[in-house]
Amino acid sequence: MAAIYTAPLTRFPRGLKIHGLNLNIECNAELSKRAGDARPTNRRPGTITSSTSRKMLEQNTVCQAATEVRSELDPDPNADLRQGIADFYDASSEVWEEIWGEHMHHGFYDVSAQDVSLCDHRAAQMRMIEETLSFAAVPGEDESKRPKSIVDVGCGIGGSSRYLATKYGATVKGITLSPLQAARANALTAAASLSNKVEFQVADALNQPFPDGQFDLVWSMESGEHMPDKEKFMKELVRVAAPGGFIIIVTWCHRDLLPGEVSLKPSEQELLDKICKAYYLPAWCSPSDYVKLAQASSLQDIKTADWSDNVAPFWPAVIRSAFSWRAIAGVLRSGWKTLKGAFAMTLMVKGYKQGLIKFAVITARKPA
Template sequence: MHHGFYDPGSTVSVSDHRAAQIRMIEEALRFSGISEDPKKRPESVVDVGCGIGGSSRYLARKFEAKCQGITLSPVQAQRANSLAAAQGLADKVSFQVADALDQPFPDGQFDLVWSMESGEHMPDKAKFVNELARVAAPGGTIIIVTWCHRDLAPSEESLQPWEKELLNKICKAYYLPAWCSTADYVKLLQSLSLQDIKAADWSQNVAPFWPAVIRSALTWKGLTSMLRSGLKTIKGALAMPLMIEGYKKDLIKFAIITCRKLE
């Protein structure tokens, strides 16, 4: 369940979210220059941190591509495979439990390496980026869409104490390791001699997401569902205002970083 892509400043309901999620996928493909030409479009895709496989199923349909998704969660992998089978995609899409930092694939296997909101969960960002580059085919595209903290100014050695404190609260609530900046991702990609590296800040395009989710959580249905889900879900819901605060104070950035592997 990744973020949606919205027009900046728009007011949305959660019912708009599915269309906005699809738009997020399309905007990521457009930004990275993925061709829809049948002769140039990707034929093999890996979805790194696939969740229950929404991106994989969409990409498989769009490009008639073979997609493989990996997740650390056996529950997510099972659910993703069930959904693929139910939608007639079992021959194109498959999901397995695997570590994104040690992927079970040979070098150079995938035309498109896709990571939608999984980078923030990776404890070793350098190893994460190395694995994305390793499994990308020559000429293949890597797309990383992830939460980052703001880039540091040339005069700064680290974030300010209040910024670190806010991020630590968010990481504790969502079981996340330390974050990095968009500039850090770009440097990692540059160190691997990848080409056409570019990045953008989409924070304003995802900003409507959090208030919409909070509004849905405050309905009777939302509250009862949250209570049934247990303490971890409640803890995560209570951290949503912290995410909004981080966005408003320009500490949290929703970034896209893309590049191509040398042919």
């Protein structure tokens, strides 16, 4: 019999799946409204309302309880890290969406771009998706060769998932550690009339709830940096990829070590450690480390690129947007985890300028 968790004040949104727990959880109308489901309204679908904060705090209580139950049932060394990641995105996703929209990743810019507007930044985020697909040579013109089944590993609130589903007419499964993100992603998807194609659930990228060989395209946009076991992460991406399927990883890395180096400089490691504490990251790796993992998995057509110059305008833009009154209010409302992340943004800029942080793209195909 399925275990039943009932919250005293509120419950999870309908349809929210949590991999690793058999939770039979119902929905109340209040939280469905908070998630922004597709009810008739004169506001833009998915728009945040003034009552969102209070409702978010209510749901966070339930989300935390469920995560703690999951940790008790499945104890492991990375449980605290997973909890921290989930809590961080539960707390910060609302303010990010309010300022930056549905895409929770870097934008791709012309290297000569200067003084671009917020609209330009949002366009750059969608350009990042297109540039990544082009780099990986994912078919788009020939309908018979387009990916028909996609997994978005570390899906955020589903921006990439909905974009890919619309572009290819594919079905998309998105997974995240954040219950709030999964609920919000499903609500925005319903508002976009894509629920028949796109679905989100809470699950661990290192233990995905999918059968072997299910997906033509395995998509990981800026989630690899959260993975405590990069080897297991790669193996899991390969496992769920269909024969001949594309595997795409876009992630934060540290620079490759120079000949004769056995580690980063102490000052470099100190900077990365500070960023790790703010964004709940385990140990970093280099682009070359990912290539070696892909080779060890016998992947084909392995390609990698350093797009650090192309994302250079992004973090300064995020910092500027954080100083608007609207953003300041949102960050303070979201709590200490989001505030700590905001302070760490200057560390990201410093890391990029030093050449320490690399924005890497790694693509490959599983043998047919």
